[in-house]
Amino acid sequence: MPTQKPNVIFITTDQQRYDTIAANGYPHMITPTLDRMIADGVNVENCFVQNPVCMASRSSIWTGRYPQNHGVTTNGIQLPKTEVTMAHTFLQNGYHTANIGKLHFVPHKGEGRDHSINATVYSGYGYEYNLVSEAPGPYPDDYMSWVEREAPQYIDGVRYRLAQSVGPESLFDLWDFQAPEEIHNTAWVATQTREFLLNYRDPRPFFLTVGFFYPHPPLNPPRSYVDMYDPATIPMPTQHPSDMARSRNAGVSDETWRQMRRYYYALVTQIDRHLATILETLQAAGLADNTIVVFLSDHGEMLGDHCETSKGPSNYDEILHVPCIFYAPWLLPSKRKVSGLVEAIDVFPTVADLCGVRLERGVKGRSIAAALKGETDETRPDVLAEYKDTRNGIHVKTLRDERYKYFYYGDGREVLYDLADADQEVIDHAAEPEYEPTIQALRKRLLTRLMQAQDDLPPKTHDW
Ligand SMILES: [Ca+2]
Numbered sequence: 001m002p003t004q005k006p007n008v009i010f011i012t013t014d015q016q017r018y019d020t021i022a023a024n025g026y027p028h029m030i031t032p033t034l035d036r037m038i039a040d041g042v043n044v045e046n047c048f049v050q051n052p053v054c055m056a057s058r059s060s061i062w063t064g065r066y067p068q069n070h071g072v073t074t075n076g077i078q079l080p081k082t083e084v085t086m087a088h089t090f091l092q093n094g095y096h097t098a099n100i101g102k103l104h105f106v107p108h109k110g111e112g113r114d115h116s117i118n119a120t121v122y123s124g125y126g127y128e129y130n131l132v133s134e135a136p137g138p139y140p141d142d143y144m145s146w147v148e149r150e151a152p153q154y155i156d157g158v159r160y161r162l163a164q165s166v167g168p169e170s171l172f173d174l175w176d177f178q179a180p181e182e183i184h185n186t187a188w189v190a191t192q193t194r195e196f197l198l199n200y201r202d203p204r205p206f207f208l209t210v211g212f213f214y215p216h217p218p219l220n221p222p223r224s225y226v227d228m229y230d231p232a233t234i235p236m237p238t239q240h241p242s243d244m245a246r247s248r249n250a251g252v253s254d255e256t257w258r259q260m261r262r263y264y265y266a267l268v269t270q271i272d273r274h275l276a277t278i279l280e281t282l283q284a285a286g287l288a289d290n291t292i293v294v295f296l297s298d299h300g301e302m303l304g305d306h307c308e309t310s311k312g313p314s315n316y317d318e319i320l321h322v323p324c325i326f327y328a329p330w331l332l333p334s335k336r337k338v339s340g341l342v343e344a345i346d347v348f349p350t351v352a353d354l355c356g357v358r359l360e361r362g363v364k365g366r367s368i369a370a371a372l373k374g375e376t377d378e379t380r381p382d383v384l385a386e387y388k389d390t391r392n393g394i395h396v397k398t399l400r401d402e403r404y405k406y407f408y409y410g411d412g413r414e415v416l417y418d419l420a421d422a423d424q425e426v427i428d429h430a431a432e433p434e435y436e437p438t439i440q441a442l443r444k445r446l447l448t449r450l451m452q453a454q455d456d457l458p459p460k461t462h463d464w
Helices: 032-039 054-063 086-092 141-151 150-160 168-172 185-199 241-245 252-283 342-357 433-453
Strands: 006-012 042-048 096-101 129-132 206-211 291-297 322-327 337-345 385-389 394-400 404-409 414-418
Touching: 006 342, 032 252, 032 291, 032 322, 042 342, 054 086, 054 342, 086 096, 086 206, 086 322, 086 342, 096 185, 129 185, 141 150, 141 185, 141 337, 185 206, 185 252, 252 291, 291 342, 291 414, 322 342, 337 342, 394 433, 404 433, 414 433
Parallel strands: 006 206, 006 291, 042 337, 096 129, 096 206
Antiparallel strands: 042 322, 291 322, 385 394, 394 404, 404 414
16 A cells, blocks of 8 residues: 555536446446446445435535535535535545536526636635536636637537526427537536646645536537437336326427437436546556546436436435446456445545545444445445425435335325336335335334434533
């Protein structure tokens, strides 16, 4: 082992579901780089996020804490600056901390120039260096400043309205990127990352978060990536008649679903190509043998399954189940698969553990470093997701184990899915007498999990 602590590149994508990587068993996808990271790294096959939307899930990933702990239980709530992030923790342990791309700890505001995103807005979250871009296009940020400076003739091709990137309708609005590929936000994130790596001179190890905004809508990949996918080979969404009966998307044509998926997959393939350039640069900069690369998404996307689009508190597996890869061939085994259940809040404590970095109090995630190394196959018996929005009135806790998925709502309503059913998450068994012992056991386990999830802050420091 080198005496210096390892560097970390913690890569996140936005809204990328688990089944978008060929090596995860989905050969219709074109993802050679992610496939290679899985082949040469450790694939965490059952990682679930703790909240189904951006800000809350990211707040949990960055703090290692449940939504009820940091208070960001849905979108539109700012992560309190009293929370200790991964960046704070690594900074305290002698790291240089940097971010390139999306964070989304601060709510989106209105269109246009009443809102800017920059390092000043993001001061207090533990980053020494921050090139931030949240929703590339609608308002000023470091990406839009770069386009204005480097390629002002393309500014109108880059700009879109915030409404085109949020909500279930945004998935139906497809267009080809109207500028050269190197101007696309995905390319910008990768270019800035390569420059960071090539110019890194600080004697400290670095902790770098790289936040790709895509494949989040708007679904506007460069045309060359769209052309890589033949619509005829794209699998149709899974839609049960009961899903269609209650969905406003019931009349959407097969052709529309296939084109939506094609554009979304194209954005994944574009990211994959740019990941390759980051890994090549890591090698060229002589950093590959002392850097841990983590790949994670903040939540998934319905993409027409259950006749739905976007994400949210339905908490379907399409939303909660995300890709999670640890790639460090110099440190961790190759071709290893961790198949047990893992929570996304476990990823930060795991990276800290691998780096010998001490966690602050309040972290609720648990290191799975021993499972990554092959010393154990044990992970968690179940995973928890929490959502609460005072505006739409939805409050739900979801407990998922390998067989069942159990929902408890704020009004006392319960839903139970048996994952052994032929149709996944379609039939609610909560009121069926033969499931009564199961639901009793799950109710008790959820209560126990919630007791354990309750915050330990402020800490007890004295006997009396
Ligand atoms: Ca997101």
